[in-house]
Structures are given as structure tokens and as C-alpha cells.
Amino acid sequence: MQRSILSRRFIIGWAAGILSSAAVAIGLAVWMIFGGGFDASASKQHLRPVAWASHTAMRNWVKKQAKDVRPPESFTQAHVKAGAREYEQRCIACHGGPAVPRAKWASGMIPTPPYLIDTSRHWSAAELYVIVHDGIKMTAMPAWGELEPDDNLWNVVAFLEALPGMSSDEFARMRAEVSAPSPVNPGGGSDLVSSAPFTR
Amino acid sequence: LFAFLLTLFPAGRGTPGKLVGLAAAVVGAAVLGGCTPSKAKQPVPGDADAGVSTITRHACGSCHQIPGVQAANGLVGPPLGGVAARVYLAGHLLNTPDNMLLWLRNPQAVFPGNAMPDMGLSDKEARDVAAYLYTLR
Numbered sequence A: 001m002q003r004s005i006l007s008r009r010f011i012i013g014w015a016a017g018i019l020s021s022a023a024v025a026i027g028l029a030v031w032m033i034f035g036g037g038f039d040a041s042a043s044k045q046h047l048r049p050v051a052w053a054s055h056t057a058m059r060n061w062v063k064k065q066a067k068d069v070r071p072p073e074s075f076t077q078a079h080v081k082a083g084a085r086e087y088e089q090r091c092i093a094c095h096g097g098p099a100v101p102r103a104k105w106a107s108g109m110i111p112t113p114p115y116l117i118d119t120s121r122h123w124s125a126a127e128l129y130v131i132v133h134d135g136i137k138m139t140a141m142p143a144w145g146e147l148e149p150d151d152n153l154w155n156v157v158a159f160l161e162a163l164p165g166m167s168s169d170e171f172a173r174m175r176a177e178v179s180a181p182s183p184v185n186p187g188g189g190s191d192l193v194s195s196a197p198f199t200r
Numbered sequence B: 001l002f003a004f005l006l007t008l009f010p011a012g013r014g015t016p017g018k019l020v021g022l023a024a025a026v027v028g029a030a031v032l033g034g035c036t037p038s039k040a041k042q043p044v045p046g047d048a049d050a051g052v053s054t055i056t057r058h059a060c061g062s063c064h065q066i067p068g069v070q071a072a073n074g075l076v077g078p079p080l081g082g083v084a085a086r087v088y089l090a091g092h093l094l095n096t097p098d099n100m101l102l103w104l105r106n107p108q109a110v111f112p113g114n115a116m117p118d119m120g121l122s123d124k125e126a127r128d129v130a131a132y133l134y135t136l137r
Helices: A008-033 A048-066 A077-095 A104-108 A125-134 A150-165 A168-179 B002-008 B015-040 B048-057 B097-105 B123-133
Strands: none
Touching: A048 A125, A077 A104, A077 A150, A077 A168, A125 A150, B048 B123, B097 B123
16 A cells, blocks of 8 residues: 555644644743733834734724614715814814824824824725724724714714815814804813814 | 844853854944944934834824835825925925924924924924934935
């Protein structure tokens, strides 16, 4: 009979290969989980491959979730303005705006919250809704769907869609309008940033 | 690099090991020496590597495309590839190191109401960012 490819030596070598790979993988996992080997700080970025993998996984998760989301047919200026009010109170501290910086502490967060001026050029309305509604794990993005009614979230999406068509002057005017004391917001302004840094 | 070379050739293994170690030290010193003049030629005295993390930390990539910075794919301001060789900054300031630092630190003072916010960069952060940007030829 011909010598089988599954000779004794082959099987032993194969098993040894599997076992040593498993030992290395387990060792690495133990080191990362129990040995403090995983850098959980917000002061340093993930390693490049980890950052790439988690960011890509996040993007694909958002795209998949968004398939079941039906955005409203269209947004009106009233939606945009209501969204601007939400943005002023809940978003601007971390995400800033045209000519408006984020709160100082936002640069102490890694992954860092992005400016959103062009975000609707990168994400569809349904995808933005998913991000606002469900938040992003292991970043500081909250799941606003746990806190706010759906209509408010769609208003924010309407505002984000309008943002690239808004000059920094128009943005400033809209901020002033929605920050003025109103029955909805008797104090006026944001509860997160103390004063508007934009002055002309 | 020097320490790494030394670990490859631990001392105390007899004369050959020591000789190799010495050779490694000489090579290391030569490499380091070789780096110094090129650093002196930098237009801004900053740490380009630290600049990359400052750029990441301040989310510059959400408005600019920046080669070498992860997820820096913004479409708000100009792409920064080749900025080292660009003639004007913000379409108005001549691209000198001083103007670069001015623009990075206080863009709203240069053009009030322009889309780029004052990011609150410290002097050192601005120098590090400029040092990195000036590697983008």
C-alpha cells in the first residue's frame, strides 16, 4: 500500500501545530484579560489594526441596522430648527460646529468625537438615525433613543442633513435663535457649554 | 534602537559579543547622528509623531483629509496632502512656519467666522502639528 499522506509523523506534526497555536492564543488572551495587557485608556489610540477593525465593524453594523429604518419622506425647516435646539443642548459640546470648537474636555476622549459638518456626506439619514438612536459602544456616544422620543432624534438627523448647506454665520444665527429663553428651554443655551464662543 | 541592538548582543559573552556590542553602539550613534541634521532642517521645531496624536485628539480628520492619520477623510476644509509645499494657507496667508502656527492656534483671529474653530492648541501642540504637516510634501 502506498504511504498515506496521513502518516503518523504528519498527524503528530499537525497536532503539535494546532496545540502550540492554541497555547499562544490562550496565553495572549490571558495576558490581555487578566494581565492588564489591553490598553483600556482614553489617552492613547487603539493599535492601528484594532482601530481599523473596530471602526470597520462599527460602520458595517450601522449600515446593517439602517436597512430596517425608514426615514421620513422629507424634512422641513421646522424639523431643522427643532434639531438645532437638540444639537445646541445635547451635541455641540462634543461635536462643535462650523467656527465653533468642541468643549475643551472633548479632546480628552479617544476615540475622539468628530465634528459633524460633513457627516451627512458620509452617512445616510437612516444610518445617522441608527447612530443617534443606539450610540456607539466604547466611545462616549450615548444611545439617545433610551432618553428621547423618536421625533427628536429625527429632528437631529434633519439638522445634520442641513448642516453642510449652512454657512457659519447662518449656524451662529440659528444657535442664537434656539438658545433664546423659551417655554421649552427657559434657561436658554446649552446645559453643557457655558457660553457661545462665537462672537462677531 | 541602541538599546534594541544591545539586547540582540548581550554583553558578558566574551570578547566577540562585546565587540559586536561596540559595533552596534557605533552604528546606533551613526544613525542617531545622521538624524540630527535633518531635524535641524525642519521649518518648525516640533515633534511630528506627537503631532499625529494631537491631530487625532483634536479630530482634525473630521474636516480634513490627512495622509497618515487614521479615518481622516473630512470634506469640510482642504485636503492636507502636499500642504508643506502649498503656497497659501486658508487662501490668504503665505505658507510660512509663523503663519502656519498662527493659523493653527487662532484661525478665528485671522478670519472671524471662518469654518475652522479655535481648537485651543497649546504652543507645543501647534508646533508638533506643524512639524507633522510640514512632512506632507
